Amino acid sequence: MVQARDAFQSRGHYAPLANKLAEIVRGHRESSSLDLLDAGAGTGYYLNQILGASNASYHDALALDISRYAMRRAAKLPHTLALVWDVWRRLPSADASRDVVLNCFAPHNPAEFRRVLRDHGLCIVVTGEPDHLNEVIEPLDMLSVADGKLASLVEKFDANDFQLKHTEQLTYQMDLNTEDLYNLAFMGPAGHHLQPEKLRNKVQSLGEQRVTASFGVHAFIPKA
Template sequence: MSAFDPDARPGSTVLPALACPVCGGELAPDALPRPSSLRCPLGHSADLARQGYASLLRGRHATSGDTAAMVQARADLLGSGHYRVIQDAVAAAVPGDARLVVDLGCGTGAYLAAVLDAHPAADGLGLDLSAPAARRAARAHPRAAIATADLWQPLPLADASADALLTVFAPRNAPEMRRVLRPGGVAVVVTPRERHLHEIRERFGMLGIDAGKAERLDEQLAGFALGERIELDTAVLMSVDELRAEVLMGPSAHHVDPEALDARLAAMEGTTAVTVAVTVSRFVRAE
């Protein structure tokens, strides 16, 4: 059954939270038990892909988000367990009474799945611009519903419908985050620190990290109260294949020459110690 079928998980908080990306109206499946689309009272339709995700994009888009190769690289790297410390910290930052957790820029769905594993009473909704990411995330967890959506446009969610938001290495649309988060709800934000991957960034031509990232985050989310902030700093040993996945799973993939990268990696053997250094911030929406 579809993750957007109310009979698939009675009491799920996902479907009531969704809003038509065109008019903001309520969405409901067109037919049960195998709906092919979600429709609002005005007749706007959002297709349900056979791979299990909904298309909540509005109009055409100049970019399509992460490519299939980038998504595969991210899945490979996250599957190594090197970022498990981040997944655990994100899950711990979500309140125990959260019923609906929305991951903005969910990627493969790995972080949302970790949260849902730690919070058995919660439902999850993952939003991402990339169709390859949505296809992968749709298989991430049985309580996670996934949709393609543009995070820079009005989010396809009702006002004050989410108990917790996740943005892990993802864009942040602060006004929309505030609109869809309930009063007292939390936004868990993960950002890289200057030391993150410093051993390989320059070596492989990866994008740099701005030293003022934390200050800009606080300014961006000035409408929220900072609840707590923790800094994670650990070293992991990455194989040559894992190094390649690390470089090609994010924005640096658009700036790195794959042939030049492979030539550098071919000269390497064994494992390389790499620093994982991020900040996990928990922001609270005022009552």
């Protein structure tokens, strides 16, 4: 699954999302330093884009993920400590030690996000929208995204001393070949249930597809 994710992301299909995250971080606060925590970092793709686009002269990044294979890749990023970690646990970072917490397609732990975030900090949460990948969800036996997530997300973060600063939907079309489709299915939450040979046959029968990418990008700040 990690190899599939790395292969898919390296093709640039999620680059618009990575660029959007880097833009939000740059626009939040100009500073000579950036202390960042990525909770559920995967291979560190989004973290790497943010670090590369930052104007800060000093960076300290902490990448956390339950997959040791993903963390081996993230550990190669500059200025990054990568730890195999369950984000439901107490996070391995001091109180008020981070300028940015990133949480992309991963479990939310808003109480811990608030503890490690500085008062001027920013927590960015990325979720899939209901129309995300809707052209291939059924034929590739992938999991769909439930509607109405934003209200429950805001409620959960509000209860942990956050307020929603900004939210937007990022939607665009991706032209995917059969290898992209194979990797896309395997990198998702249902990937470990899929049979490789059966999936190969399915993507070959589908052929190249134009597929919708649709993300909710939600920026939270600590309450005043």
